[in-house]
Amino acid sequence: MNLNFEEEIKKNNRKRIIKECLIWLIEIIAVIVAAYLIINVCFRRTSTIGSAMEPTLYNGEEVILNTKAYMIFSPGREDVVAFFDKEDADSDGEEPLLTFRRVIGLPGEKVQIKEGKVLINGKELKEKYTYLPMDAAGIAEQEIMLGEDEYFVLCDSRVDTNDSRNAAFGNIKSSQIVGRVSFKYKPFSRVTGPDSKAYETEKPKEK
DSSP states (O other): OHHHHHHHHHHHHHHHHHHHHHHHHHHHHHHHHHHHHIIIIIEEEEEOOSSTTTTTSOTTOEEEEETTTTTTSOOOTTOEEEEESSSSOOTTOOOOOEEEEEEEEOTTOEEEEETTEEEETTEEOOOSSOOOOOOOOGGGGSOEEOOTTEEEEEOSSTTOOOSTTSTTTOOEEGGGEEEEEEEETTTTEEOOOOOGGGGGSOOOOOO
16 A cells, blocks of 8 residues: 555656656747747847948947837937838838938927037037037038927937938938847947047957
């Protein structure tokens, strides 16, 4: 009788161990699948083009975009965003070029550049980061009223006017935005913005 009882206990223990192992295995698989989906669905790896965002981002630097960053919330002021340079794909279906700029003016705001300073609704914008002096105001010399789905963007290299100061470039629409530039890939670091020391350092040497 005791032997049968002990055998039953061992049998139940084996079942419990097998059950726990199966649960662990399922959890591990679930984590791997979730990580795969997050990396491949929520994020996108790409490379920057041009010098417009120096010294924050240099030409050819690999970055990671959070493509789901604006599913609930809208782009914030001073976010670095990646967007298509035009709303529609080419006639052959090829994806438009990705461009990178910093959001300065938000939908519904009035933006003006006066004496090298950005004015939002008539008040000087106290920017979070340090940029080189902005000599050219372009079309923003006159106050620009942004539409309900428009953003005014600037280069971090403020001497480069290939941004919303340029009539040919203009404001960008929310439908053009692909995501927020969250990280640099190599070396891995968070994308923030330049400070005064950034202009004292040399451009990274190409490997």
